[in-house]
Amino acid sequence: MQKRILVVDDDSMNLVRTKMILGKYYEVLFAESGIEALDKLKKEKVDLVLLDIEMPKMNGIETFEHMKEFASDIPVIFLTASGQETDVVSAIKLGAVNYLKKPFQPHELMKRVAQEFERK
Numbered sequence: 001m002q003k004r005i006l007v008v009d010d011d012s013m014n015l016v017r018t019k020m021i022l023g024k025y026y027e028v029l030f031a032e033s034g035i036e037a038l039d040k041l042k043k044e045k046v047d048l049v050l051l052d053i054e055m056p057k058m059n060g061i062e063t064f065e066h067m068k069e070f071a072s073d074i075p076v077i078f079l080t081a082s083g084q085e086t087d088v089v090s091a092i093k094l095g096a097v098n099y100l101k102k103p104f105q106p107h108e109l110m111k112r113v114a115q116e117f118e119r120k
Helices: 012-022 034-043 060-067 085-094 106-119
Strands: 004-008 027-031 048-052 076-080 098-101
Touching: 004 012, 004 034, 012 027, 012 106, 027 034, 034 048, 034 060, 048 060, 048 106, 060 076, 060 085, 076 085, 076 106, 085 098, 098 106
Parallel strands: 004 027, 004 048, 048 076, 076 098
Antiparallel strands: none
């Protein structure tokens, strides 16, 4: 059975690009906000979350904090365009398994996702 990845990003171009990279090997689900991501996580079986940090209304850190209340077993890789090292440090301290700086190379995204699935 294919692994399911939830990609959370408020930029639809990033969602399309990520699906193009991962869609051949994984089932890719989308959420365009933290609120939508939390809703999907409650309804769908997901094996990994790729979570953007900078989003309106509820950023990725806040989304991750809420997610931990009911889906703490799902690994999260943060995607960030932010140069803020504090964002990345906060994400790792909260329990994120990895992070990737945008724009990322397709092979780098594939490598991080594959590494995480190998750990399970």
